Amino acid sequence: MTKKILLKIHNPEKIYNELAAILCPYKECSPGSIIFIVEGSIANPRVGIRYPGYKLKHRTLKRPNKNSALWANLLDFEVVPFEHRKEGSSVSFTYGASFHSLAY
Helix, strand or coil: CEEEEECCCCCCHHHHHHHHHHHHHHCCCCCCEEEEEEEEEEEEEEEEEEEECCCCEEECCCCCCCCCCECCCCCCCEEEEEEEECCCCCCCHHHHHHHHHCCH
C-alpha cells in the first residue's frame, strides 16, 4: 500500500522551492511509493502527486562542485486524481475537468 502524506505549500510564489524541499527526503524511495495529497485531506483526497517518478536518477559526476545537481529530474511526479476517495486514472485527468466537477 502506498503511503499518503498531506502536502502544504505555505508560499505559492515559491512553489518549486517548497516542492523541492518537501520531496527531497523521499527521493531514494521506490518509484511511486508515496502519494502527497495536494488538494483535500487524507480522509477525503481530491488531487495528489505520486512520488518519486521513474525518471528520477542519481547523477555521478566526474568533478562535482558545490553548485552541482546530484539528482536529475527531482521534480518528476505523476498527478493522481481521486474519485469517491479512490485513485482515478491519471491518463485522462485534466485540471479543467476537476474544477468543472467542483462547480456542480
